[in-house]
Ligand SMILES: Nc1nc2c(c(=O)[nH]1)N[C@H]1C(S)=C(S)[C@@H](COP(=O)(O)O)O[C@H]1N2
């Protein structure tokens with residue numbers, strides 16, 4: 001993990017060498033300031049720890065009979081149809097942006113990585129939920145191999161579909177990107193993803209609402225900010241103005 005914890009904790013905090021702190025702490029008013037910084041540090045740490053907590057996982061018999069699809073259910077491009085006809089054997093996932101070692105991974109490459117299988121509940125902001133089993137490599141493994149650079153603050157997910165005339169895309173911060181339950185799923189309930197659920201690859205980001213879980217995944221990009229990306233708000237729904245960027249659950 002490239003020093004995320006440090007970056008997150010220090011964001012917005014004026015760095016002060018520890019020695020200077022303890023010297024200052026001996027004098028009256030600065031002691032209060034030191035205590036305040038300690039409190040801030042502790043509460044920031046609590047917040048980070050709660051964001052890193054696992055989402056609940058369920059037993060096999062708690063799975064929903066059907067996982068409905070939402071948003072795009074069928075990708076209407078000739079390119080996607082050709083991939084589908086070919087069993088997605090030539091689908092590739094690129095990992096780029098602010099990385100030292102850009103990757104282009106085949107489905108076989110992704111299947112060869114250590115896999116995580118998790119039975120989790122999907123919560124759509126529109127008011128429905130479904131429990132299903134998802135499998136795939138952790139995003140953290142890809143990011144570690146790609147070597148994310150120090151200046152990267154977010155991970156952007158690009159997709160193959162167009163919804164309401166716009167390319168679907170989404171993004172998360174580094175806490176969710178490196179969360180152990182953030183995986184690139186290629187299987188749903190033990191079978192390759194159906195098209196309505198994002199074939200051949202989709203994100204599972206279990207501490208976030210459904211719209212963050214980008215389907216039909218083509219590219220992962222480390223970025224410093226969203227300024228240059230579509231509407232600049234970090235996601236399809238965010239650009240439209242419907243939903244908030246942070247969708248933590
Ligand atoms: N590429 C893409 N990803 C997407 C969407 C979409 O339309 N296109 N819809 C989102 C929404 S709102 C939800 S609730 C989930 C739905 O996942 P499902 O279709 O597998 O149920 O995917 C999310 N990811």
Ligand SMILES: [Mo]
Nearest residue numbers: 124125210211
């Ligand atoms: Mo959704």
